Amino acid sequence: MSQVCTGSSGAGGVRRSMGHLSDRTTMLTCAVLVSAAVLVVGLNLLPSDHALHVGDATVSLLGKYFCYMLLALAVDLIWGYLGILSLGHGAFFALGGYAMGLYLNAQGTNIDGWQAWLGHFPLMALAVVLAPGLLALVFGWLAFRSRVTGVYFSIITQAMTFALMLAFNRNEMGVGGSTGLTRFSELLGMPLNSHAMTVALFVASVLAVLLAFVICRMMTTSRLGRVCIATRDAEARTRFLGYRVEHVKLAVFVVSAVMAGIAGALYVPQVGIINPGSFAPLFSIEVVVWVALGGRATLFGALIGALVVNWLKTVLTTEMPDAWLFMLGGLFVVVTMALPQGIAGLAASMRRQKGGAVHE
Amino acid sequence: MSETLNRLRDMARPDRVFDFMVPDRSPVDVRHGPILYMEDVTVSFDGFRAIDRLNLTIDDGELRCIIGPNGAGKTTMMDIITGKTRPDSGQVWFGSRHNLLRLSEPEVASLGIGRKFQKPTVFEALTVFENLELAMAGDRRVWATFMARLDHEGRARLDEVLETIGLEAERDRRSGVLSHGQKQWLEIGMLLMQRPRLLLIDEPVAGMTEQEMHRTANLLNRLAGQQSVVVVEHDMGFVRSIARHVTVLHQGSVLAEGSMDAVAADSRVREVYLGAEEERHA
Amino acid sequence: MSRRAIRDLWRAGIVLVLVMMVPVMMALPGVVHAGDQISDEQARTLLEGLDASGFEAKGEAVERVAASTASQRERWLQALLEGRLARERRGDHFYIITDDGGREWPIIDAITLEDVGTGSRRTINTITINNTLRTQIEGALAAMSLTAGDVKARLAAARALVGTVDAISVARVEDTLAEEESLAVREQLETALALHRVQQGDVDALETLRGHLDTRVRNTLVPLAEGDGELASEARGVLAGIERKREWHQRVQTLFFGLSAGSILVLAAIGLAITFGVMGVINMAHGELIMLGAYSAWWLQQLLPGQPGLALILAIPFGFLVAAAFGIAIERSVIRFLKGRPLETLLATFGVSLILQQLVRTVFSPLNRAVASPEWLRGSWQVTEALSISYSRLAVLIFCLVVFAALWAVMRFTRLGLEVRAVTQNRDMARAMGVRAARVDMLTFGLGAGVAGLAGVALSQITNVGPNLGQNYIVDSFLVVVFGGVGNLWGTLVAGMTLGVLNQVLQPWVGAVLAKIVVLVGVILFIQKRPQGLFPPRGRVS
Structure with missing residues (x-):
């Protein structure tokens, strides 16, 4: 009888039953992301009277979309692969955003006390990671340890972000009350509204999405990813196999929260404001519909969903503002009832029908 | 009463989760005889004696069938062995060194006692291969799981189990699309990946076709020898096809023990079980 | 929807509504009273006295007016007090200005009390008073009310006397006290007198x-306690x-607010406790909903202008039916297709x-629209000086208990x-x-x-x-249900009341917003500790 291997010491190559396909997905997604970024930056460099010129405002808008895509990735990681529906991811996004907002606020002004500390870039970067990360760690530790799952978890995450919204609305918090933080001037010594800064922030957002996508991909295709799926589908059985389900959940939850925080930090300088509205339960739940529309547990679906819904939102809220909420509400209903696998699932089934090569 | 107590005890330890139950080799000492030894075990629920002075011995490598009418105490017996239920009195030993009554469920599991419940549960979204991979012994911590790569030995072990359970052809199929019988075998395979010394299998052929039943019988026969296997089953034909040694439980204690033919000839057994069975069939 | 289904729902609705009507059926008629008449000539003389030069003379005139039997005397003194009693510049008509905003004031004749058009600074002269006057x-007005027939008015007057009794009026108050029959009024008068005496140095008082x-x-x-x-x-x-005593009463008040x-x-949560x-x-x-x-x-x-009471009573069955119709439409069109998929249901709804x-x-x-409260829900019941219970809050409390009882009865006693x-217990078996x-x-x-x-109807009074009304309650409602223990109506009641009281108790220490945050965080932590809530459901067969 052969010896039992311990996974980490194994020197064997990467085995994949779905091997080449998953790698193709990664490469394709990365290629699309990079070429989109190059295209946007290239078009931005064209003279401003050129027909294909993309203005700075559009670059900022696209940068914002990329931040939302990062947030959607974070939600898909925890919801798609672990089946944990967090209705409070906006809180992590907003915490990252506030850390950045406080940093920007402290630039070129004399602010005393704890806020002055955030005026240093490394400390801000630390806060962007730690604030959402620690909140997720404590919250998740409490929740997963006592096996709060399913709808209950969703409800208490919603309560969490609601409580934070109330807290950040208070002027006594010293973070701008209900108006939030705004009127930022510069970042790393460069004016925020400068052309170079706009492009730099856009590129940073794209790179963040790229990096996060690769990390998520690594996680979900590793054995850990399969443990996540096992947990999602049969939690008790996974526990019975000896996996510490709550540790897995906690780890993924924290990673997801940190991703959301970074998304928020990149979002703030491009939009120029952060206010308690980001803590609103509505925003968090909106993120979920991006992922649902794009397709759960596919990662690239989350990217598509975030892009499509936010583009629709931009168009509709300017063209016919009344229609937007009807549209969003309708999306929720239609996606959950008619498109449970989202756009990604639709595409997959169409491809299968076309190719005729059904493996199952 | 004791169940309530157990539940209370469980609640008092919220952090206690089924811990890593997979050592490389279970340190079970079988030099001095049986692998499982139950003596004078009694347990009652609300005054009802589910198990009444039960004595049972399973030898190393043996394949044993346990039969008995409904309410004979078969499931309760398994619960006691796996640490789910605590008996009121009696002794339960695993090998000659481990007192099972002192151990919790995950501890029992980590000693090498695997249990398969009646209803098959496999991870339907994962392939057969991935199901077995997850069940494989190894470091279960988060980072280790993230970094885990399958080495040659692991792959060999996996292929070996795949062959044992006869699912080589289904290796890369999603387990959700397997037939009921195949899921049962896959689950047995998952237990085997953990290298148990003793397998407890609850009604493995319920809901199976004749053909699947036949294959299951072969599988269990092959397992015996390497592991000790205890099968609880209702289906007489199936029991007859695998059993070398049969134990009949009745009202919580052993009514008869021996070869299938000898047991079937026992008049008391005919009266309480087989007779009733035949009458039903008549 | 089958006919039997409709009938059942109607029945449930009717039971609910009937039980809830009872406390609503209370309306209090007002009381009108009148005094003896005097001639217009006498009235004019009295009014001319008020317009005398010199505040001392005016003071004497006030006493004369107070002692007269003129039915308009209260109006006059009140107008004088507010600087709205005026005399024609060229002539001897007296007017009461009914609205002194703007330049042209609407006026009425002070004697006939009839509408006589408008006046302005050029045509009429307001009569001035000083602080002593x-x-x-004020004292005269209070004393006047003291002898008026209505107990309510006398009580108000007596209450106004507390702290204002002086050497001049003490005798009058003592006389009134001797004749007064109402215990409540006597108590106020005694307090007023005692306060006066204590100020004079009377320890026994x-x-x-x-x-x-x-x-x-x-x-x-x-000030008396110093020294x-x-x-x-x-x-x-x-x-x-x-x-x-005040602290104790305030605690009761806090408890009431909390409840x-x-x-x-x-x-808000009880409907959720069901669904x-x-x-x-x-x-x-x-x-x-x-x-x-x-x-x-x-x-x-809007349909019944000027009848807020009737509209509110009708709104109880109407609101129930409207929300129920929408609810059934949602169930038929969305929810039933998502059975067994709670997270999807959550998103779709x-x-x-x-x-x-x-x-x-x-x-x-x-x-936002304001919904008017009917007369009988306005104001408050002053139990003691430190404890007042507003009718609308009391009504909501009673309404809540009645709805709860009705719902409990529906669940307990009807076929539905x-x-x-x-x-709930065993779908397949059922x-x-x-x-x-x-x-x-x-x-x-x-x-x-x-x-x-129904909750919405009640909320319209608060x-x-x-359009955002519902959003403010959804997070709270879910927390209440989860906190109370899912599937348990009593749990919801206890949980809701507990959270309400907790919030009110915390408020004076940390402020309203922080109190809410503290309660939210508390419930979140509680759910971690006991995921089943306050009253965990008993073992369910499935």
Whole structure:
């Protein structure tokens, strides 16, 4: 009888039953992301009277979309692969955003006390990671340890972000009350509204999405990813196999929260404001519909969903503002009832029908 | 009463989760005889004696069938062995060194006692291969799981189990699309990946076709020898096809023990079980 | 929807509504009274006295007016007090200005009280008074009310006397006290007198003031308690007693506020306790069903202008039906297709909630609407000086308890309730026994939605009605249900009341917002500790 291997010491190559396909997905997604970024930056460099010129405002808008895509990735990681529906991811996004907002606020002004500390870039970067990360760690530790799952978890995450919204609305918090933080001037010594800064922030957002996508991909295709799926589908059985389900959940939850925080930090300088509205339960739940529309547990679906819904939102809220909420509400209903696998699932089934090569 | 107590005890330890139950080799000492030894075990629920002075011995490598009418105490017996239920009195030993009554469920599991419940549960979204991979012994911590790569030995072990359970052809199929019988075998395979010394299998052929039943019988026969296997089953034909040694439980204690033919000839057994069975069939 | 289904829902609705009508059927008629008449000539003489030059002369005139039997004397003195009694510049007509905003004032004749057009600074002269006179007029007005027939008016007058009794009026007050029959009025008068005597240095009079909660008593005693002497030390003792009693009463007040705030939570959550707790359906549109109930109340009030009471009473069944109809529509069109997929249900119903919000915004308006309260819900019941209970809050508390009782009765005693409990416990078994589970689902959901509508009707009396009304309650409602223990109506009641009281108790220490945050965090932590809530459901067979 052969010896039992311990996974980490194994020197064997990467085995994949779905091997080449998953790698193709990664490469394709990365290629699309990079070429989109190059295209946007290239078009931005064209003279401003050129027909294909993309203005700075559009670059900022696209940068914002990329931040939302990062947030959607974070939600898909925890919801798609672990089946944990967090209705409070906006809180992590907003915490990252506030850390950045406080940093920007402290630039070129004399602010005393704890806020002055955030005026240093490394400390801000630390806060962007730690604030959402620690909140997720404590919250998740409490929740997963006592096996709060399913709808209950969703409800208490919603309560969490609601409580934070109330807290950040208070002027006594010293973070701008209900108006939030705004009127930022510069970042790393460069004016925020400068052309170079706009492009730099856009590129940073794209790179963040790229990096996060690769990390998520690594996680979900590793054995850990399969443990996540096992947990999602049969939690008790996974526990019975000896996996510490709550540790897995906690780890993924924290990673997801940190991703959301970074998304928020990149979002703030491009939009120029952060206010308690980001803590609103509505925003968090909106993120979920991006992922649902794009397709759960596919990662690239989350990217598509975030892009499509936010583009629709931009168009509709300017063209016919009344229609937007009807549209969003309708999306929720239609996606959950008619498109449970989202756009990604639709595409997959169409491809299968076309190719005729059904493996199952 | 004791169940309530157990539940209370469980609640008092919220952090206690089924811990890593997979050592490389279970340190079970079988030099001095049986692998499982139950003596004078009694347990009652609300005054009802589910198990009444039960004595049972399973030898190393043996394949044993346990039969008995409904309410004979078969499931309760398994619960006691796996640490789910605590008996009121009696002794339960695993090998000659481990007192099972002192151990919790995950501890029992980590000693090498695997249990398969009646209803098959496999991870339907994962392939057969991935199901077995997850069940494989190894470091279960988060980072280790993230970094885990399958080495040659692991792959060999996996292929070996795949062959044992006869699912080589289904290796890369999603387990959700397997037939009921195949899921049962896959689950047995998952237990085997953990290298148990003793397998407890609850009604493995319920809901199976004749053909699947036949294959299951072969599988269990092959397992015996390497592991000790205890099968609880209702289906007489199936029991007859695998059993070398049969134990009949009745009202919580052993009514008869021996070869299938000898047991079937026992008049008391005919009266309480087989007779009733035949009458039903008549 | 089958005929039997409709009948059952009607029955459930009627039971609910009938039981709830009872406390609402209370309206108090007003009391009118009149005095003896005097001639116009006498009246004019009295008024001319008020316009005398010199405040001393005016003061004497005030006494004459007060002593007269003129039916208009109160109007005159009141107008004089407010600087709205005027005399024609060229002539001897007296007027009362009814509205002194702007340049042209609408005026009425002071004697006939008839409308005589408008006047301005050029045509009429207002009669001026000084502070001494003001105090005198106030006293006179109070004394006048003291002898008026109505107990209510006398009580108000007596209350006004506390702290204003002086050497001149003391005799009059003593006379009135001797003749007064009403105990409540006597008590006020005695307090007023005792306060006066204490100010004069009478230690024994302090006894009467022991435990008296009137702020004027306290304000008078505080300076007296400073310094030495028997009076001061006695006064300190009395003050300490008053403080203790006041604190105790304030605690009762806080408890009441908490219970009424809690009853709003319970009302908002109780429908969820049925749909979520009993059926296991996550309905994120619950808040919007509450909103629809509130809009029903508002809409009925637009249909019945000037009759807020009737509109409110009609709104109870109407709001129930509107919300129930919407609820059933949601159940039929969305929820039933998502059975067994709670997270999807949550998302889909959230979409429905957005659509309903926008629908209301488009059909009505994005602005908040105020719903008027009927006469009998305004004002408050002054139990003691430190404890007042507003009728609207009291009504919400009673309404909540009645709705709860009715709902409990529906679940306990009707066929629908029996079937709901059967389906909850074992769906397959219930179906096997002939319960049509799909129909039960629909009706249960309709019932839960209808109760949400009732909550909306109640909320319309507490706050403004707007498209976002529901959103403010959805997080709280879910927390209440989870906190109380899913599937348990009593748990919801206890949880809602507990959270309401907790919030009120915390508020004075940390402020309203922080109190809410603390409560939210507390519940989140509690759920971690006991995921099953306060009252965990008993082992369910499945």
